[in-house]
Structures are given as C-alpha cells and as structure tokens.
Amino acid sequence: MQSSNVALDQPLIKARDICFSRANKIILDKVDIEILPAQILTLIGPNGAGKTTLVRILLNLVNADSGSIVTKPNLSVGYMPQKLSLDSSMPLNVRRFLALTGANKAEVSEALERVKVPDIGKHVMAQLSGGELQRVMLARAILRKPDLLVLDEPVQGVDIAGQSTLYRLIADLRGELGCAVLMISHDLHLVMAQTDTVVCLNHHVCCQGHPENVSDDPAFLELFGRQTDAGVAIYTHHHDHSHDNGICDHPHESET
Amino acid sequence: MPDFLILAILTGISVALVAGPLGCFIVWRKMAYFGDTLAHSALLGVSFGWLLSINLNLAVTCGCLLLALILVMLQQKRVLATDTLLGILSHSTLALGLVIANLQSSIRIDLSAYLFGDLLAVNVTDLLTISAVSAFVITALCFLWRKLLALTVDEDLAKVEGVNVFQVRTFLMLLMALVIAIAMKVVGVLLITALLIIPAAASRRLSKTPEQMAVLASLVGIVAVAGGLTASYWWDSPAGPSIVLSAAVLFSLSLFFRQKV
Numbered sequence: 001m002q003s004s005n006v007a008l009d010q011p012l013i014k015a016r017d018i019c020f021s022r023a024n025k026i027i028l029d030k031v032d033i034e035i036l037p038a039q040i041l042t043l044i045g046p047n048g049a050g051k052t053t054l055v056r057i058l059l060n061l062v063n064a065d066s067g068s069i070v071t072k073p074n075l076s077v078g079y080m081p082q083k084l085s086l087d088s089s090m091p092l093n094v095r096r097f098l099a100l101t102g103a104n105k106a107e108v109s110e111a112l113e114r115v116k117v118p119d120i121g122k123h124v125m126a127q128l129s130g131g132e133l134q135r136v137m138l139a140r141a142i143l144r145k146p147d148l149l150v151l152d153e154p155v156q157g158v159d160i161a162g163q164s165t166l167y168r169l170i171a172d173l174r175g176e177l178g179c180a181v182l183m184i185s186h187d188l189h190l191v192m193a194q195t196d197t198v199v200c201l202n203h204h205v206c207c208q209g210h211p212e213n214v215s216d217d218p219a220f221l222e223l224f225g226r227q228t229d230a231g232v233a234i235y236t237h238h239h240d241h242s243h244d245n246g247i248c249d250h251p252h253e254s255e256t
Numbered sequence: 257m258p259d260f261l262i263l264a265i266l267t268g269i270s271v272a273l274v275a276g277p278l279g280c281f282i283v284w285r286k287m288a289y290f291g292d293t294l295a296h297s298a299l300l301g302v303s304f305g306w307l308l309s310i311n312l313n314l315a316v317t318c319g320c321l322l323l324a325l326i327l328v329m330l331q332q333k334r335v336l337a338t339d340t341l342l343g344i345l346s347h348s349t350l351a352l353g354l355v356i357a358n359l360q361s362s363i364r365i366d367l368s369a370y371l372f373g374d375l376l377a378v379n380v381t382d383l384l385t386i387s388a389v390s391a392f393v394i395t396a397l398c399f400l401w402r403k404l405l406a407l408t409v410d411e412d413l414a415k416v417e418g419v420n421v422f423q424v425r426t427f428l429m430l431l432m433a434l435v436i437a438i439a440m441k442v443v444g445v446l447l448i449t450a451l452l453i454i455p456a457a458a459s460r461r462l463s464k465t466p467e468q469m470a471v472l473a474s475l476v477g478i479v480a481v482a483g484g485l486t487a488s489y490w491w492d493s494p495a496g497p498s499i500v501l502s503a504a505v506l507f508s509l510s511l512f513f514r515q516k517v
Contacts, residue, residue: 061412061415077417
C-alpha cells in the first residue's frame with residue numbers, strides 16, 4: 001500500500017490546538033486531530049459542532065486562528081464536498097467530469113462500474129441525485145488514487161438502505177486504494193463496522209477512540225443518547241452540550 | 257461593400273470570437289453582475305482619460321484592469337457577498353463617470369459612443385488593437401482551460417486538488433476586464449454584458465460539452481454581429497444595440513431546440 005520509506009504510522013495530517021472563531025462565536029477550541037495512513041476516521045457531532053469547519057481547516061481551505069497543521073509532503077487528497085457549486089448552465093456529463101482527472105475512456109468506465117453506477121455516464125453533473133453524486137465522486141477518487149479521501153456527510157440525501165451500501169463501498173475502496181478516509185457523519189452506528197477511529201466533536205474533542213468505546217463514553221452519551229437499538233432510526237441530537245452538569249466527567253485538554 | 261462596414265464587421269467578429277468562451281465562464285460562474293460592474297466603471301476610465309488627457313483606450317483598459325483587481329480583493333475578503341454591494345459599486349461608478357464627463361466644459365465628450373458603442377466608426381488601428389487583444393485572450397483561455405473548468409465545477413475541490421484558485425480566478429477577472437475594454441467599441445458599456453452572456457446562453461441547449469458551448473457561443477456572436485450590422489446598414493439602426501438585439505433573437509430561436517445535456 002505505502003511503498004515509500006516513510007514510517008507507516010507517520011500521520012498524513014497532524015493538527016494541534018486548532019482554534020477558530022467567527023463573529024465572536026467559538027467554533028473550534030484547541031482541537032487536536034491526526035489522520036494515520038489507511039485509517040478510517042469518522043468525525044461525528046451535532047449540527048453546528050464545527051465538523052465541516054475543522055475539515056476545511058485541515059484541507060487548508062480556511063485558515064485557523066491559531067494552532068499548527070503538519071501535512072505529509074506531497075499528500076494527494078480526494079475531496080467530496082457536500083455539494084458541488086456546479087451550475088446546470090454548464091453542459092458537463094459524468095464521463096467528461098471524470099475525464100477531467102486525465103483518465104481515458106476505459107478507466108472512466110471501469111471506475112463507474114466499480115462504484116456500481118455504470119449507466120449514468122451520460123447524465124448531467126448538475127442534475128445527479130445525492131447518492132449518484134457521491135458515487136461519481138468516489139469514482140473520481142478511484143481515478144485520482146489519493147492518499148487521503150475526505151468525505152463531508154457522504155450519505156446526505158441517500159436512503160437508509162443506500163447508506164449502508166455506500167459505507168461498505170467506502171470501506172472496500174479504502175482496502176483497494178490503501179488510502180486513509182476522513183469522514184464527517186451525523187450518526188455513528190451505520191458507520192461503526194467500517195470505522196477505525198471515531199472523533200466526537202462539539203467545538204472541542206469530547207472523546208475519541210474505537211467506535212465501541214466511544215459509544216459507551218459518557219461524553220458521547222451526553223451528545224447522542226444511548227444507541228443500543230441496532231434497528232434503523234433517525235437520531236435526534238441534543239444540541240446543548242454543557243460541561244457543568246457532571247455527566248461529562250472525562251478530562252478535557254482545555255481544562256487541564 | 258463600403259470600407260467602414262468591412263472594418264466594422266471584422267472588428268465585431270474579433271470581439272465575438274473571444275466573447276463566446278469568456279461569456280460561457282460568466283454564465284457558468286454566474287458572474288454577469290461582475291461584468292456589469294466592470295463595464296460600467298469603464299466609463300469612469302474614459303472620464304479620467306479625458307481629465308488627464310491620456311490615450312482613452314489605454315485609460316479604459318487600465319481602469320478596467322484596476323477595478324478587476326479591486327473586485328478580486330474584495331471578493332477574497334468576502335466583503336462582496338451580496339448583489340447589493342456590486343449594484344452599488346456598478347451604478348455609482350457609472351454615475352461618477354457620467355458626472356465627470358459632463359463637468360469638462362472645454363470639450364464635449366460624445367457620451368453615446370461610449371454608452372452604446374461606435375462600431376461603424378472604427379479605424380484600422382482599432383481593428384488591429386482589438387484583434388490582437390482578442391487573440392491574446394483566446395490563447396490565454398486555451399492555456400488555462402482545464403484549470404478554469406476545474407474552478408467552475410467547484411472551487412474547493414479545485415483547491416484541494418492543487419489548483420491555485422486565487423491566481424486563476426484573478427487571471428480570469430483580468431481577461432474579462434481586457435475583453436470589456438475592447439468590446440466597449442462594439443456595443444458600449446451598457447450592453448457589454450449582453451454581448452458576453454447572450455451568445456453563451458443561446459448555445460447552451462445545443463451543446464453537449466463545455467468546449468462545444470464555447471465554440472458555438474463564438475459562432476452565435478459572429479452571426480449576431482453580421483445580423484446587427486446588416487440591420488444597421490439597411491434601416492440605419494444603431495449598430496451596437498442592433499447586434500445585441502439580433503443575439504437576443506438567436507437566443508429565442510435556441511429555445512426551440514431540445515436541451516441535449
């Protein structure tokens with residue numbers, strides 16, 4: 001997978017003490033995060049917890065107010081934003097979009113086949129459904145062979161059955177491409193089987209670790225409630241996360 | 257055919273050629289209002305050119321380029337988030353240009369030539385300058401084509417994939433400023449945006465790829481120039497507005513086609 005001489009566990013991105021505030025509101029407070037090669041890291045947290053902001057900072061799309069980010073030299077990143085800003089006035093079909101990576105016809109067909117949408121090559125990019133767009137973006141990632149694939153809410157606008165298929169596809173691709181995956185998600189249990197590490201974010205890192213440990217963590221329970229029900233459910237998030245009620249009793253970097 | 261008409265046609269064609277692909281980017285990136293703002297402020301360039309008695313073409317070009325840079329800076333700082341702000345800039349620069357132009361009592365500027373174009377009065381020097389600028393911008397667009405497409409699909413995606421978004425975006429704005437400076441001769445500051453976006457919009461339904469749309473937009477522009485000048489010759493209608501009108505007619509005709517992609 002990694003053919004270079006660099007130690008395998010050298011992080012692809014290592015961020016320390018990331019702080020970010022906008023309009024006097026603290027969005028991120030001393031966030032530490034690191035992404036290891038071939039790791040699937042899922043970032044979860046309630047709406048407005050700063051997940052997308054953190055990812056944008058890690059990708060150098062936004063500058064943090066303070067903190068340091070060390071990125072592995074020549075890191076190639078595949079990015080899947082929540083939505084493309086592409087307008088329907090641009091006549092761009094899926095095949096052409098994928099060919100922008102420099103891939104030839106056969107490679108494009110193969111990539112579309114791999115993400116199980118072989119027939120949408122002629123569809124217009126601006127009119128794809130949420131699920132189709134995610135698959136096309138995954139096909140693009142296959143063609144670009146990135147070291148790190150960053151997915152912002154990859155299952156948005158995809159039905160529940162489609163969601164687990166998509167997560168499985170992402171996990172499979174990680175295996176095939178040997179890339180790390182950084183993923184933002186609203187809910188934990190659908191991604192659990194495929195995730196190595198979960199970072200639970202609510203302006204600061206509440207807790208992190210293996211999904212099973214995280215799902216028992218008091219800080220996680222405070223944010224999401226207990227998710228013992230393996231059935232399919234839409235979670236309601238508790239948006240107010242307070243630290244002075246004694247439930248969230250694990251140490252925070254910001255308090256130590 | 258009289259000489260002035262041949263010169264007018266050739267000049268119109270060189271502007272239409274570059275207006276096609278550039279207009280496509282304006283349509284795709286929803287930059288029409290930026291174009292308006294740049295064009296309206298071009299009149300300010302004219303006024304300052306008179307005031308400082310320097311070459312007017314030079315003054316307009318420099319004015320446009322300068323404003324393009326200012327717009328890029330404002331956009332970068334996210335000050336220019338709203339249409340309102342662009343609207344304020346656009347029309348206050350136009351108003352300032354008009355006021356300054358009228359304050360100069362010594363020489364009366366023929367304002368309508370700048371507002372609506374003066375294609376029938378172009379000379380050989382104009383034609384050569386305009387076709388040189390047009391050729392330069394077309395070449396630059398070809399070189400930047402892939403990066404520009406990437407930027408248009410999604411700026412964040414392009415940036416993550418290693419495109420220098422700021423640089424390319426700035427360059428696109430400067431190219432737009434250059435084209436506006438030359439297109440002024442053809443249709444005037446009030447109608448420049450129309451000359452840029454109508455041919456592009458008219459070719460949308462007939463194209464399957466971005467490249468097809470760009471080439472087709474150039475062709476539509478050329479037909480519009482020919483149609484407008486013919487009308488102007490036979491019925492003595494003002495050349496610039498006639499060109500824009502015939503582009504609009506072509507756009508209406510395009511609506512009868514079924515969108516392919």
